[in-house]
Amino acid sequence: MPHLTKDNLQPLYKARLNYFDFSVDDIGLWVFFAVPDTNNIGVAKASVHVNADTLSTQCIWNITLDHRKFTEMFVAHGVLYAIDDFTENKHKISIAVDLYTDSLLPINMNEFGQFNYVSMATFDFANKQLLVLDKGNRLGFPVSC
Incomplete structure (x- = not known):
């Protein structure tokens, strides 16, 4: 991500366990990160170039949401x-x-479900389910996104 360095990276979300998060939907690969010098969430849409084994950024959004107030984020249908x-x-x-x-x-x-300790969540666009990893168990809940 442009302008991100080891000196200005901030941990994501309430748990503060990672610096980047990823989501995949029917449109593409998405990367979440904390925008430097703010509490905003950055969302980058990435393009995968299979033949060249490279990854490039198509677009970056600076969303005025305090990422520290949320547990997880995902993208479904953009x-x-x-x-x-x-x-x-x-x-x-x-x-x-x-x-x-x-x-x-x-x-x-x-x-939309009973949970104990969720460590990951994403949207399964093929089956239209919210997938969560709860204490090592993968659970799916039908949702309409």
Whole structure:
């Protein structure tokens, strides 16, 4: 990612365990990162050049969402979804941003499963499911994104 260096990288999300996160949907590969000197989330759409074994950036969005307030994010059909929390009694997706129209979409997805300790979430676009890794178990929940 342009302008990212080891000196200005910030950990992502509430857990602060990683510096980059990845999501794949029917449109492509997406990379999430903390925008330097802000609390914003950066979203880059990457292009994979199979024959050349290279990866390039098509576009980068600087989204004014404080990444530290969210547990996880994923992209489905070009829409960024931010998961507020994933605890035993609390799980909610309250933010959806259409990256191509730069618009906030109305959403309030909550109570879509029982979880203990979720370490990863993504959207399975082929089966239209939210996939989560909960204490090492892969769980799928039908959702409409």
